[in-house]
Amino acid sequence: MELSINPILLVASLMVASTPILLAAIGEMVVEKAGVLNLGVEGMMIVGAICGFAIAVETGSPAVGFVAAALGGAILSMLFGFLTQYLLSNQVATGLALTLFGLGLSSLMGQGYVGIKPPSTPKLDIPILGDIPVLGPMIFSHDLMVYISLAIVAGVWAFLKYTRGGLILRAVGESHDAAHALGYNVILVRLAAIGFGGACAGLGGAYLSLVRVPQWTEGMTAGAGWIALAIVVFASWRAGRVLLGAYLFGGITVLQLNLQAAGVAIPVELLSMSPYLITILVLVIISSDRNRAALNAPASLGRSFHASS
Amino acid sequence: MTALLSVQGLRKAYPGVVANDDVSFTVGKGEVHALLGENGAGKSTLVKMVYGLVKPDEGQMIFNDGAYTPGSPHEARSTGIAMVFQHFSLFEALDVAENVALGMENPPPMRELAASIREVSETYGLPLDPSRLVGDLSAGERQRVEIIRCLLQDPKLLIMDEPTSVLTPQEVDILFETLRKLQAEGTSILYISHKLEEIRALCDGATILRLGKVVGSCDPREKSARELAEMMVGTELKSPAATRHELGDVALTLKNLSVNSSNPFGTSLKNVSFDVREGEVLGIGGVAGNGQDELLGALSGELKSVSDAVQLGGKPIGHLGPNQRRQLGVLAAPEERLGHAAAPDMSLVENAALSAWVRMGMVRNGFIDWAMARNFAEKVIDDYDVRTPGSANAARALSGGNLQKFVIGREILQKPNILIVNQPTWGVDASAAAAIRQAILDLAAGGAAVVCISQDLDELMEISNRFAALNEGRLSEPRPAQGLTIDEIGLMMGGAHGMEVAHIHEEEGAS
Numbered sequence A: 001m002e003l004s005i006n007p008i009l010l011v012a013s014l015m016v017a018s019t020p021i022l023l024a025a026i027g028e029m030v031v032e033k034a035g036v037l038n039l040g041v042e043g044m045m046i047v048g049a050i051c052g053f054a055i056a057v058e059t060g061s062p063a064v065g066f067v068a069a070a071l072g073g074a075i076l077s078m079l080f081g082f083l084t085q086y087l088l089s090n091q092v093a094t095g096l097a098l099t100l101f102g103l104g105l106s107s108l109m110g111q112g113y114v115g116i117k118p119p120s121t122p123k124l125d126i127p128i129l130g131d132i133p134v135l136g137p138m139i140f141s142h143d144l145m146v147y148i149s150l151a152i153v154a155g156v157w158a159f160l161k162y163t164r165g166g167l168i169l170r171a172v173g174e175s176h177d178a179a180h181a182l183g184y185n186v187i188l189v190r191l192a193a194i195g196f197g198g199a200c201a202g203l204g205g206a207y208l209s210l211v212r213v214p215q216w217t218e219g220m221t222a223g224a225g226w227i228a229l230a231i232v233v234f235a236s237w238r239a240g241r242v243l244l245g246a247y248l249f250g251g252i253t254v255l256q257l258n259l260q261a262a263g264v265a266i267p268v269e270l271l272s273m274s275p276y277l278i279t280i281l282v283l284v285i286i287s288s289d290r291n292r293a294a295l296n297a298p299a300s301l302g303r304s305f306h307a308s309s
Numbered sequence B: 001m002t003a004l005l006s007v008q009g010l011r012k013a014y015p016g017v018v019a020n021d022d023v024s025f026t027v028g029k030g031e032v033h034a035l036l037g038e039n040g041a042g043k044s045t046l047v048k049m050v051y052g053l054v055k056p057d058e059g060q061m062i063f064n065d066g067a068y069t070p071g072s073p074h075e076a077r078s079t080g081i082a083m084v085f086q087h088f089s090l091f092e093a094l095d096v097a098e099n100v101a102l103g104m105e106n107p108p109p110m111r112e113l114a115a116s117i118r119e120v121s122e123t124y125g126l127p128l129d130p131s132r133l134v135g136d137l138s139a140g141e142r143q144r145v146e147i148i149r150c151l152l153q154d155p156k157l158l159i160m161d162e163p164t165s166v167l168t169p170q171e172v173d174i175l176f177e178t179l180r181k182l183q184a185e186g187t188s189i190l191y192i193s194h195k196l197e198e199i200r201a202l203c204d205g206a207t208i209l210r211l212g213k214v215v216g217s218c219d220p221r222e223k224s225a226r227e228l229a230e231m232m233v234g235t236e237l238k239s240p241a242a243t244r245h246e247l248g249d250v251a252l253t254l255k256n257l258s259v260n261s262s263n264p265f266g267t268s269l270k271n272v273s274f275d276v277r278e279g280e281v282l283g284i285g286g287v288a289g290n291g292q293d294e295l296l297g298a299l300s301g302e303l304k305s306v307s308d309a310v311q312l313g314g315k316p317i318g319h320l321g322p323n324q325r326r327q328l329g330v331l332a333a334p335e336e337r338l339g340h341a342a343a344p345d346m347s348l349v350e351n352a353a354l355s356a357w358v359r360m361g362m363v364r365n366g367f368i369d370w371a372m373a374r375n376f377a378e379k380v381i382d383d384y385d386v387r388t389p390g391s392a393n394a395a396r397a398l399s400g401g402n403l404q405k406f407v408i409g410r411e412i413l414q415k416p417n418i419l420i421v422n423q424p425t426w427g428v429d430a431s432a433a434a435a436i437r438q439a440i441l442d443l444a445a446g447g448a449a450v451v452c453i454s455q456d457l458d459e460l461m462e463i464s465n466r467f468a469a470l471n472e473g474r475l476s477e478p479r480p481a482q483g484l485t486i487d488e489i490g491l492m493m494g495g496a497h498g499m500e501v502a503h504i505h506e507e508e509g510a511s
Helices: A007-033 A041-059 A062-086 A091-109 A135-139 A144-162 A164-174 A176-181 A186-212 A224-234 A239-262 A268-286 A290-296 B043-050 B073-079 B096-102 B110-123 B139-151 B169-184 B196-202 B225-233 B292-300 B322-327 B348-360 B370-383 B400-412 B430-445 B457-463 B486-492
Strands: B003-014 B017-028 B032-036 B058-063 B081-084 B157-161 B188-193 B205-210 B213-218 B250-259 B269-277 B281-285 B310-312 B330-333 B418-422 B449-453 B466-471
Touching (some): A007 A041, A007 A164, A007 A186, A007 A239, A041 A062, A062 A091, A144 A164, A144 A239, A176 A186, A239 A268, B003 B043, B017 B032, B017 B188, B017 B205, B017 B213, B043 B157, B043 B188, B073 B081, B081 B139, B096 B139, B110 B139, B139 B169, B169 B196, B169 B486, B196 B225, B205 B225, B250 B449, B269 B292, B269 B449, B292 B418, B292 B449, B330 B400, B348 B370, B370 B400, B400 B418, B400 B430, B430 B449, B449 B457, B466 B486
Parallel strands (some): B032 B188, B281 B449, B330 B418, B418 B449
Antiparallel strands (some): B250 B310
16 A cells, blocks of 8 residues: 655644643653652643643633643642642652542543533744745644743753753752752742643643644543653753654654554554654663763652751 | 850750750851860751751850841851851752852852852862862862852851861861961851861860760860860770781782772772781771772672672682672671661661671571571670660661661671771761770781771771772772871872962952
């Protein structure tokens, strides 16, 4: 059978497919840079998905929906923040619980919304750029959230690299005891990071339910949060590589769907696992220099902070 | 001399322990004032209150004739108080300039900051490259980062918490030059230490703390080190005595041992060679982070090497793991008590069994003989005067000195042929330290070979037959300890590591 994959469509749908994971991963990267391991990304994503979906349906405005999704994700993350930062609960266990809680909560909230179509998110009509042949339809004809997600990545990169706030955040993740000794409020910095991570995960979830699918079904994130977590680690906590990892994953997802549709003689199971396999493989190879990777890893990651001394 | 900082009746209690009780002292303008006391005497809590990290329960402070109640280190810094921490408050994965910026209230943009770091570091003879990662720096260089961070803020009072514990003797001299220069510029220094000779050489006044209370104050230049020690400890000190005995055959040989560190900021060992005879104590000195942990790992079996590189009585054992080496009588007591030498949340019985089951036959058919393990743990507790309510207590609940006695006793009672210890008396009070040193000497007198890695040079001179120093993963030629001078030892440790003496004398202080 002849392969009929249109590269322009492929790139265009790649950017759409990658955006939810990109948003969730960049948020989680900031959280981990502050030394907190929040395994609840999946839960925050799906709560964001239903919050965004419900509010967009009720108000008729996808923009309001996205804001609500960010808020929903952030509120859920504050639950995690309160438990881990004030009650010093174990971050791994709390994160896992957060995922389960989020999945359950979202099914409850979404009961009245199954089978409804959300208001559509308009594609931007960028005047000159959108008219460029090939590149225009590929890159410059998406909805606003795609560009916002890219802006967030660039913003996070610049924040961590150039600002004092970013320096303090990295310092807290590197050694919370030293940061405390210098008079920085470790818990406040971490709560802010956790909240940002929750908001980003919520946005990512809403992008799934409002644009990518667009529909509400229970458990619709289907592991996207876990992939976002893996991408952060294999990207060795660098914003640029998180972008690369997310787009690689999205790209291969879209490509294998196209290949399946085209009826290529590769077992469907192999095609379906390929995005996970290839993304992790590529990122492992990139970060294979163990010493360099260890430099980027926040040294206090996952450790509880208590100002006892 | 007018007072800069006056502390009156400070008290701080934690649940179950009073860290400071009615502590008063005064630091004059331009004075170098010593706070002298043993580990646990409350020195660190006291300066944390001055630096705004801990709030006092009672008492008041007066700084520059005004009431001073710091709520946070930020306030302390803007008042003119800067602090160099004992356990460095540095971030290994950040570079020097970033580390300095984190300790300043209003840091200039990075490029200007890098320039002023260069300038101040040249002025005070503490060369530093602002773009290097702190994780790659030696302990002495790390301390320079801390000092420069303080100097850039032009402090009126500089607090230094045990600054010389990580320096070679030459580096100490250079640090003292820098401090005297600061003093000449009018900066007051609050100097915390338990090293008496240093305090006698540097300080104008001293306040002595014991168990959280002020027990005296004096001019240290007018007292002998012995008088100061007795004020500090409260009793007379008994020093360990070595018995004269003949050395036996070569027990342990290292031949061109090279191993890579498993820590990205660790130091790999390069071509380390020595041999130790039965009945001998080989002391290994050197500034922390020059390969001590790796050497202990390579000897205990945690880090494996080429089998010929480590030989036990001529038999290659470099490829064997810790338990196989224990079986052959090679035992080790690592530096980190909680987490390396002992599992913090496990009981003393379990901790005893974890290390001793191989040699003491505590496991039969895969089952642990707990009665035997308990007897062994209790024997360690009795023989080594470990103060604990019972062997069922968690290791974490013991004080540092008691846990250290337990760890050392646990290894010695297994009758090792070779014992390797790293920092056997670190953070241990003087009487416990003397007991541990005596135990090591007794073990050697019984015919075992001991390798003692330590940063405490006085300790090494007291117990070792021969001395060698680690410097950047290389070991110097071992030399008889008797008759070595401090200068010679310092050179073996790598001298001044490129530091220079402060070279401006008449100019204004750069800040």
